[in-house]
Amino acid sequence: MKNIARFIAIALVLAACQQKAQENQETASSTQKDEVSNAEATLNYYGEKISPEGAIKSEDLLAALEGKDSIAVKLTSQILSTCKVKGCWMKVNLAENSDMRVTFKDYGFFVPKEGMEGKETIIEGYATQIETDVATLKHYAKDAGKTQEEIDAITEPKREVAFVAKGVIIK
Structure with a gap:
């Protein structure tokens, strides 16, 4: 027992x-x-949900694009501005003294119109070397809230890198 x-x-x-x-x-x-x-x-996600892993620094994009018209890439950068009308594009820091416009795949999503400046972003999509015509540059300037004087000063097309993002993360 x-x-x-x-x-x-x-x-x-x-x-x-x-x-x-x-x-x-x-x-x-x-x-x-x-x-x-x-x-x-x-983290705030826009468009397709992407992960931060594997992103290159924006400063490395030009070297990755060298000799190519476009590449699929994921990169991290700092937001300089966003479209004040709809949030349908944003400008990010590309390298010292240069920036890159980011638009969104199929116009399918937008980012906030205000308060994004200086925030870190991760974008995934396609970077392409393009020439942007004067009419489009003026349209972008208007969307950015530039003065009429600044818009009228745009008289030549611009060779630049453009990015179409399928997904965006803003920290």
Whole structure:
């Protein structure tokens, strides 16, 4: 009878320990999920949901484009401005003293019109070397809220890198 009582006592202690270990594991798992959720909560996704992994720095884009008309790429950069009318494009820092206009695949999504300047962004899509005509440059200037004097000063097309993003993350 004493052996049975000892056996039951040991079984109860082991069961209690196992339950406590499981609770600790669930708490740790929940904490890890919360940390991941909090990290993702600081990211805002637009268009297709993309991941930040594998993005190159914007300064490296010109070297990657060398000798090519266009490339599929994911890059990280800083937002300089966004379209003030709809959020249908944004300008990002490309390299020292240069920028790049980012538009969105099939005009299918937009970014916020205000408050994005200086934020870090990750974009995935296609970078292309293009020549933008005067009418389009004037349209972009108007969307950016430029003065009529600044718009009228645009008289020549511009050779530049354009980007069509399928997905955007703004931190």
